[in-house]
Amino acid sequence: MNALRCMPYVLRQVARHRIRSALTVLGVAIAMFLFTAVQAMNEGVTEATAATANDTTLVVYREDRYCPATSRLPQDYQRRIESVDGVVSVTPMKIVVSNCRTSLDVVTFRGVPKDDFIADRGDEIELIAGSIEDWRRRTDAALVGETLAARRGFRPGMTFDAAGITAYVAGIIRTDDAQDHNVAYTALEFVQLAHRDELGVVTQFNVKVRDASVLERVAEDIDAIFATAQEPTATFSEKAFIGRLADDIIELVGFARWLGLGCLAAALALVANSIVLAVQSRVSEHAVLQTLGFSGRLVSALIIAEGVVLALLGGGLGAAAAVMVAANSRYALSVEGTSIPIVAGPGLLAWGLLVCGGIGVIAGLVPAWQASHRDIAERLRAA
Amino acid sequence: MDTIIECRRLTREYRKADTVIRPLDELDLDVPRGDFLALMGPSGSGKTTLLNLIAGIDSPTRGQLLVEGADIGALGRNRLAAWRSRHVGYIFQLYNLVPALTAYENVELPMLLHPMSRRERHERIVAALDRVGIADRKDHFPRQLSGGQEQRVAIARAIVTDPAIIVADEPTGDLDKPAAHAVMTLLQQLNRELGKTIIMVTHDPAATAYAARTLHLDKGRLVEKDSIGGRLEAEEASV
Ligand SMILES: Nc1ncnc2c1ncn2[C@@H]1O[C@H](COP(=O)(O)OP(=O)(O)OP(=O)(O)O)[C@@H](O)[C@H]1O
Ligand SMILES: [Mg+2]
Numbered sequence: 001m002n003a004l005r006c007m008p009y010v011l012r013q014v015a016r017h018r019i020r021s022a023l024t025v026l027g028v029a030i031a032m033f034l035f036t037a038v039q040a041m042n043e044g045v046t047e048a049t050a051a052t053a054n055d056t057t058l059v060v061y062r063e064d065r066y067c068p069a070t071s072r073l074p075q076d077y078q079r080r081i082e083s084v085d086g087v088v089s090v091t092p093m094k095i096v097v098s099n100c101r102t103s104l105d106v107v108t109f110r111g112v113p114k115d116d117f118i119a120d121r122g123d124e125i126e127l128i129a130g131s132i133e134d135w136r137r138r139t140d141a142a143l144v145g146e147t148l149a150a151r152r153g154f155r156p157g158m159t160f161d162a163a164g165i166t167a168y169v170a171g172i173i174r175t176d177d178a179q180d181h182n183v184a185y186t187a188l189e190f191v192q193l194a195h196r197d198e199l200g201v202v203t204q205f206n207v208k209v210r211d212a213s214v215l216e217r218v219a220e221d222i223d224a225i226f227a228t229a230q231e232p233t234a235t236f237s238e239k240a241f242i243g244r245l246a247d248d249i250i251e252l253v254g255f256a257r258w259l260g261l262g263c264l265a266a267a268l269a270l271v272a273n274s275i276v277l278a279v280q281s282r283v284s285e286h287a288v289l290q291t292l293g294f295s296g297r298l299v300s301a302l303i304i305a306e307g308v309v310l311a312l313l314g315g316g317l318g319a320a321a322a323v324m325v326a327a328n329s330r331y332a333l334s335v336e337g338t339s340i341p342i343v344a345g346p347g348l349l350a351w352g353l354l355v356c357g358g359i360g361v362i363a364g365l366v367p368a369w370q371a372s373h374r375d376i377a378e379r380l381r382a383a
Numbered sequence: 384m385d386t387i388i389e390c391r392r393l394t395r396e397y398r399k400a401d402t403v404i405r406p407l408d409e410l411d412l413d414v415p416r417g418d419f420l421a422l423m424g425p426s427g428s429g430k431t432t433l434l435n436l437i438a439g440i441d442s443p444t445r446g447q448l449l450v451e452g453a454d455i456g457a458l459g460r461n462r463l464a465a466w467r468s469r470h471v472g473y474i475f476q477l478y479n480l481v482p483a484l485t486a487y488e489n490v491e492l493p494m495l496l497h498p499m500s501r502r503e504r505h506e507r508i509v510a511a512l513d514r515v516g517i518a519d520r521k522d523h524f525p526r527q528l529s530g531g532q533e534q535r536v537a538i539a540r541a542i543v544t545d546p547a548i549i550v551a552d553e554p555t556g557d558l559d560k561p562a563a564h565a566v567m568t569l570l571q572q573l574n575r576e577l578g579k580t581i582i583m584v585t586h587d588p589a590a591t592a593y594a595a596r597t598l599h600l601d602k603g604r605l606v607e608k609d610s611i612g613g614r615l616e617a618e619e620a621s622v
Contacts, residue, residue, distance in 0.1 A: 005495045009484075016483040288479045291440050292493040292540070293468020295461045377441040380475070381431075 002294075003301045010305045014313075017278070021310060024274040028314025028356070029321070031267040036322035036344070036352050038260035041253045041333070043343035048178050049243040049250065055212050056088075058219050059241040060205040063234040066245060068095040068203045068337040073231050075188075075200045084221045086214040087207055089120045094191040095203040095337040098163040102249055106334035107148065107162035108183040111191030111202075120208065121175075130156030130171030139190055141170035147181035147341070150330040165194045178341040179238070182332040203337070206238070245336040253340075264355065267311065271363035275307045279367040286371045287379035296372030303368040308360030315356025323349050387547065387580050388414035388437055393446040395432050395603075406432040408603035409446065416547070419574040419581045421591040424600035430584040433600070434550045437582060439467045451547060468496045472541025474551035478533040480525040486512065486536045487521040493544045511539040515569060531562030538569060542579070549573065551583040555590055567593040 014021045060081065062071035081090045094111035114136055128146060134156070135141040144154050149172045154160060158169045167186055175181075192198045209218050219235040226233045236244060243250060279286070286299050294302075326344035333340040395407040406429035414420055422430050435441035436448055436456075443456045451470055458466060480489045490508045512518040515535040525533055534554060541549055551570065555563035571593045573579045583594060591597045599608045 002496055005498075009488075009492070009495065012488065013483055284479065285481055288475075288481070289492070290464065291438065291467065291473045293464055293466075293496050293544075295464035297461065298464075375441075377432075377435045380435075380440070380479075 002298050003305070006294075006298065006302055007305065010302055010309060013278070013306055014309050020274060020278070021313075024270055024310050025314040025317065027270045028267045028311055028359075029318035031263040031270070032315040032318030032352055032356060033322045034318075035260045035263040035267075035355075036319040036348060037326065038253075038256045038263075039351070040322065040326045040342045040344040040348060041340070042257055042260075043348065044178070044333070044341040045246075045250050045253050047343055048246070048338070048340050049239050051237060051239045053212055055215065055237055055239060056209050057238040058207040058209060058215060058222070058235050059238050060207060060222055060233050060235045061203075061241065063223075063232040066336065067100070068097060069100065071203050072198075072201050073204070073233065075202045077226065077231075077233070078205060080225055081205055081207060081222055084218055084225070086210045086218045086221075088210055089116070089208045091116055091120060091206045091208075092188060092202040093204050093206060094188055094198070094201070096163045096165065096191055096194065097334070097337050099334075100336075102333065102335045104331040104333060105151065106182070106339075107152070107160075108334060108337050108339065109142075109163060109165060109167070109191050109194075110183050110185050110337075111188040112185055113188050117185065124175050124177070125180075126174045128172050128174050130169065132171060135170035138168055138170060139187055140166065140168045142167040142184040142186045143171045143173050144169055144184045145181040146172055146174045147330045147332055148184065165191070178332075179242070179339055181341060182334060182339040207235075242338045242340075245338050246333075246340055249333055249335050249340055264359065267314070267356070268359045268363055271307050271311050271314075271359055272367075274310060275303060275364050276367050278306065279303060279371050283371070283379050283382065287376050290372075290376045291380070300368035300372045303371055304361055304364035307364035308357055311356040311360030311363065312353060315352055315359070319349050319352030319356075322352075385416040386413050387416040387418075387451055388412070388582075389447070389449040390433075390436075391447040393433075393436065393448055394444050395429070395436065395441065396444040406603050407436070407443070410604060412598075412605065414580060414582065416580055417574070417578050419571070419593070419595040420583065421594035421597040422582065422584045422600055423586065423588075423591065423597060428600045429603040430600055431552055432603075434473075434552050434582065434584060437548070438471045438473050438550050439463050440473075465496075468493060468544065470546050470548060472544070472546045472549045474534070474537055474541050474549065474554045476553040476556040478525070478530070478537045480533055480536055480540075482525050485522050485524055486517060486528065486539075489525070489536055490539045490543050493540060497544065507543055508539075511543040512536075514542070515539045529562070530558050531565055534558065534562070534566050535569065538566070538573075542573060542577075547580060549579050549581045551581065553584055553586060555585065555587060560589075563587070563590065 062073055065071040075092050078090050078092050081087060091112055096109040098107040135143050154169045156169050156171055159166055167184060189199065209215055215237050222235045223233055289299055323344040326342045331342055390410050390412040392409040393407055394409055397404040424430050436443055437450060439455050448456045453466060455463060455466060487508060490511055494504050494508065509518065512521050515538050517532055517535045520528060520532060555566050558566060567590055570581055574581050585591060599606050
């Protein structure tokens with residue numbers, strides 16, 4: 001109760017030691033910006049690669065191949081895959097990317113049979129602009145994921161060039177699947193014919209199975225069928241497939257987590273330094289507060305509160321800035337036709353603030369203890 | 384007569400290795416309610432030590448100390464803090480205002496410990512500032528005030544919670560004559576008009592004229608003034 005009534009004292013200390021507070025807040029903000037950015041990438045990796053009970057998609061790829069340019073499978077595998085028990089639908093895909101390297105701004109074309117695609121995915125897809133009819137009619141039409149559309153400024157009716165393909169934006173779509181956010185769906189033949197004559201050749205098959213429990217068995221069955229074929233296959237759950245193609249990015253993001261933790265340590269050191277210096281310069285002030293009747297516990301609480309306020313101000317600024325940048329720039333890490341989203345939302349912001357609150361408390365613990373446990377009379381005498 | 388402070392064989396010792404320092408040595412003292420007591424004595428005679436014990440920021444090694452009927456030597460840390468916030472105001476030689484707070488906010492500090500409406504708190508702070516004649520400087524920071532003004536803010540801070548006892552450790556020690564006179568007049572008013580019991584340590588014989596009586600301390604005991612007078616003069620001559 002007393003501590004709440006004393007909050008004005010804490011806020012005044014923060015506000016009136018302006019330069020100290022501003023520098024601390026700035027430093028913490030930068031550290032938390034980096035931490036939050038790394039965390040956003042990390043959450044994207046988790047979302048793209050961590051298996052869940054709802055996963056029912058398999059990807060059939062050419063064995064021993066790791067990129068869309070070299071995975072070439074005959075389109076007529078489709079019928080034999082469809083015959084495997086547990087398979088619900090099979091979508092052949094030809095994938096072309098505008099940039100073979102890992103990049104934040106890749107356009108990925110996914111050529112699919114239009115009617116099958118609508119039949120399979122129609123109810124998951126929310127059209128946020130344009131028209132599906134338009135897409136069905138025009139051979140060069142593309143349905144563009146909302147992240148890609150927002151990043152490149154695509155609107156229905158526009159045409160765009162990427163990967164040597166000129167396509168027409170028929171509609172912009174939104175789905176729950178991160179793999180759809182950053183791609184342009186076009187007719188399968190359109191992509192097959194765009195470069196060389198590759199009619200009849202696809203990059204992969206996306207296979208829907210009855211339920212998650214049969215994923216593994218179906219994958220084995222499919223690979224068994226083509227084990228002796230000229231183009232053998234390797235089949236994975238979609239999440240594992242992404243993990244396999246994007247493993248270098250995932251490793252990088254994993255390493256970046258250490259940098260993120262380093263940022264937290266830097267923020268902690270910064271706040272702790274600020275509080276230690278403040279407490280050292282206020283030795284007699286705290287003794288005076290205790291003389292006025294403030295208990296040692298209350299003085300400790302006020303010191304810790306000051307650390308928490310500084311950390312929350314800095315952390316709030318940094319994390320909010322990172323979430324805003326991530327949300328507005330609409331970047332996704334694309335690699336070999338798969339996409340690792342950057343997941344930054346209110347949850348991440350709340351997490352960032354929580355971490356900062358913790359940093360503030362830890363930073364103040366030792367100085368708070370020291371300030372309140374030394375003899376009052378002795379501290380007054382030293383002043 | 385109502386005795387507000389009662390010291391019986393009050394002793395404070397510091398032990399370091401095998402030496403014992405005894406700033407207060409079995410001191411007996413009764414202070415009646417409403418007294419204005421000046422304490423004099425050579426440096427190191429235990430004056431500040433005695434004030435600190437009475438104010439509850441230090442605890443006696445032996446002996447008994449009753450303040451307003453409470454055996455404050457026996458209270459725990461937290462209970463003692465709560466006791467201080469209600470019963471004593473402390474005035475320091477160097478004012479000890481919080482530099483980051485305005486005059487008003489400094490006086491508000493001890494009020495933060497007492498639950499009351501915003502309005503009541505505000506009225507009491509303004510009344511305290513008025514009483515010390517510094518209401519027009521309430522939004523100024525300590526660095527913008529003279530020493531005399533700072534001390535008046537500190538006095539307002541000591542009386543705002545309306546404690547029965549005020550202790551003052553050389554309150555005019557850092558002030559020139561006119562400012563010292565103003566502060567002493569103020570303390571005298573608090574004693575006469577509000578009935579505060581005041582215990583003031585001073586080195587300034589002029590300040591004792593405002594007090595109701597003066598006691599002399601030497602080596603942790605109360606003594607007759609004459610017995611240390613000669614020694615004091617000798618000390619002064621040697622400076
Ligand atoms: N924490 C401590 N440890 C050891 N000795 C101490 C401590 N605090 C005070 N003393 C000693 O107690 C004695 C009395 O000190 P005190 O401050 O009460 O004197 P004083 O009468 O107020 O002197 P002055 O007029 O100089 O303020 C001094 O000798 C001092 O050195
Ligand atoms: Mg002293």
